[in-house]
Amino acid sequence: MRITEKIFNFNKGHYPKIPEGCKNANSTKAKNEYLLKLNELFPECDVGFLREKLCSVDQNHLQQVIDRLLSMDKSGDKGGYPRRVNQFIIEPWELVRSQSYRKAVRYRLYNDFPETWRSTIKAILAENNFDYRKSFEKLKDLTTNNWWNSIFSIFRRKLYKEMENPELLEEIQKLQYVKLEEQSKADHEIAKQVNFSEYTNNDQLITCGCCYGIFPFEDLTCCSEGHLFCKDCINHLVQEGLFGQGSLRGKQINCIEQAGCDGYFTDDQLKSTLLPDVFKNYLDSLVEHSLKQSNLSLVQCPFCNYCEVDDNDLFLTFKQFRIPKSSKSFILLASLPVAILPLFTSFESIFSIFTALNVVIILILPQIVWNVMGVYPLKAWVSELDNIVKRRRRGNVFKCQNPECRKTSCLLCSRESKPFHKCYEREQDSLRLFVEKAMADAVKRTCPKCHISFTKADGCNKMTCRCGYVMCYLCRKDLRQESYAHFCDHFRPIPGQKCKKCNKCDLYKTEDEEKVIKEAATKARNEFLKSHPEARGVNLLENNVIGPVTNEGMLYS
Structure with a gap:
């Protein structure tokens, strides 16, 4: 009991x-x-x-x-x-460490650093949860070769008998492997210097086909046709193509020989030439391009490019009502006599016109009524039902499998999912997110071809998207044909002054973004409060908002 x-x-x-x-x-x-x-x-x-x-x-x-x-x-x-x-x-x-592991680590560090006080070693162990590798690196940084250590080493204490702990032995092996890697990198740098001096002494340095610098053969990479380029030029090319204009995203890296070459750089060549993060972004762009071409229904992590195929897609399709082709020819033949009548009498012409219109309306009306009142509402309703079913099957939590991300996100609000998570838990969060989106939308531009949003940091108002679309930053007009002729080229005594000879856009002048941001924030706040009366007590200051920066203290006047 x-x-x-x-x-x-x-x-x-x-x-x-x-x-x-x-x-x-x-x-x-x-x-x-x-x-x-x-x-x-x-x-x-x-x-x-x-x-x-x-x-x-x-x-x-x-x-x-x-x-x-x-x-x-x-x-x-x-x-x-x-x-x-x-x-x-x-x-x-x-993780929690066992007593045997703690004792083995302590004795091992006593032997590794005999000139260091035991109290210091114990304190370092306590700070690092008795982890051998972290404590070893910390003690290595603290230990200095000064005169006190030299005197103390004369009276070096006796060595402790080390304990055979499997977990500790594994960490020691990993630490030795790291030391070997560092030594290998240092040896590689020395070998490169010796190799360069030998090439120089024998006058065998090779010229890069892009920057015309001279390098050893080991510092060059070649295309499939054998043209040689230095690794710096290839890195600059790919970085600009990926992170600049974006012209190389999802595309093969072709040879840059000035005389013209049909060759390309293989993935193995790029892997050994590019920086690790640049090569990873290049591979991600290839995967992203392939997924777009596949037209699959995807579920993507909001924090990285990782995505999964949505297996719950029901593939529902609806067909609109259309008049068969055989009936269309019959309608034309039936309307032909009515159309010929106006050639004979004026009175019959008016009557025939109204008759023809009535025939057309009677034949087309069922198609319009069926599509407007039947297909479109039914399609929207079933599509919403399909989304509900897919959410129930898949759930609202998406776990990213990217080793560099590993975040768990909510598919409804696209935020990181935590225990006891609620989408837009407070009215202030909802208002803040709404205002942030309005502030960002006020200053960003969207490419009408690939729908990528962007902003301008500096430079002229001729904006080139990575998909190749060219537009004016001010009026959003397509400039693929007009190019720089779209902008005013008249001389003005005062830079930035409005031109009196034409109404063309200025090449460098931009709108007052601070004013636009403030107006967008005020408009968004009023719109949100109008549709959400329960949030009228929320006081949203500028420091609660993550968005474009303004110089004024408050967003709202």
């Missing part, structure tokens, strides 16, 4: 269970399982804080820590629990 009363009164009917595969709730393995569960429930909480609270209790671990964290977050105890930047991610060194 006492046990039953304790379960229902104190634990609210929940009996704490030991994780599967663990014999003791206080074992290191069990505590790490608890820590992973807490990380899923509180992904924004600092891992060190979770680990500290978990190790401070000896029974009913999860419930006690969860109650403590919820009470801190609700009451605002010292600003709530500490937050972290990388949510949902726990590094291996942040």
Whole structure:
């Protein structure tokens, strides 16, 4: 009876269970399982804080820590629990360490740094959760070759017997591998210098086909036809093509030989030539281009380019009512006598016109009525029903599988999904997002061909999209044929003054973006409050808004 009363009164009917595969709730393995569960429930909480609270209790671990964290977050105890930047991610060194591992690490560091005080080593270990690699790097930076260390090394203490801990041995092996990698990079740099000097002494340096600099053969890359270029030129070419005008996104990198060449650079050549992040962006552009060409229904992560095929697409199609071709020829033959009647009498001509119009209306009216009252509303209703079914099947949470992202997002509001997530939880968030979008839309331009939005940082008002479309930044006119003739070329004594000879757009003058942003924010706020009366008490200041910057203190006058 006492046990039953304790379960229902104190634990609210929940009996704490030991994780599967663990014999003791206080074992290191069990505590790490608890820590992973807490990380899923509180992904924004600092891992060190979770680990500290978990190790401070000896029974009913999860419930006690969860109650403590919820009470801190609700009451605002010292600003709530500490937050972290990388949510949902726990590094291996942040897990709970066993006592055997801690002792083995301590003895190992005593032997690695015999001239360092034990108290210093213990403090460094405590700061880094007894992780060997992080503590080793920290102690390596703290240790200096001064005269005190030289004197202290004379009275070097005896070595400790090291413990054979598998986890520690694995970390030592990884640390040695890192040292070998660093040594290999240093040797490679020395080899490059020796190689360059040998090429120079033998007068065998090769000229780059783009910048005409001279380089060793190992510093050059070639196209499929054998033309040689330095790696800097290829990197600049691809970076401009990807991040500048965007003319190389999703396309093959062709040879840049000035005499003309049909060759191209293979993926293996680009991988060994380009910087790692540039090559990755190039591959992403190829994948993005292929997905666009496939016309598949995709679900994309709002924080990166990762996407998945939507398997829940029902592929619903509707056909509009149209008059058969055989009936069209019959209508023309039937209307022919009526059309000939006006050639004989004037009175019959008027009557025949009205008769022909009535025949046409009677024949076309069913098509119009069916499409307007039947097909279009039914298509919209079934499409909305299709979206509801797909959301139910797929769920509202999307987990990104990109190793560099790994974020969980909400498909309804496109924001990062956290435990107890609610879309637009507060009216202030909804108003802020609405105003931010209006402020961004006020200063950005959208390409009518590929629908990519962009803004101008500097330069002239002739804007070239990465798809090849050219437009005026001021009036949005298509300039693919007109080019710079669209802009005024008359001399003006005062730069920026309005031209008195023509009404063409200025090549460099831009609109007052600060004024446009402020007007858009005011208009958006009034529009939102008109449609959401419950949010009239929300006070949205400029520092609550993430959008284009204005120089004035307030958004609204």
